[in-house]
Amino acid sequence: MSKQSEFYDKLKKSLDETTTFPSTYLYKFIVPTSKNQLQEVKTIFDISGAVINTKASKTNKYVSVSIRVQVKSSEEVIAKYQEVSSIEGIISL
Secondary structure (H helix, E strand, C coil): CCHHHHHHHHHHHHHHHHCCCCEEEEEEEEEECCCCHHHHHHHHCCCCCCEEEEEECCCCCEEEEEEEEEECCHHHHHHHHHHHCCCCCCEEC
């Protein structure tokens, strides 16, 4: 089992034990500003009701992104993490 699938398994278990779905979930990412990564993140979360807040780092090399969105299940939370994991340089918090 890869570290990534192990991480998602633990996350799913934790979410299922601590969260009643549907629920509002807070995603947090650090995104490099070198290319169009911030727009890629916004596109992935371009769903009704997603509240996206950003804050640039002092050097403007990175942007902190917080996204609050209504989710129906732990599977939906993990699917979004897997989707953004393809963005170059992104760090999930």
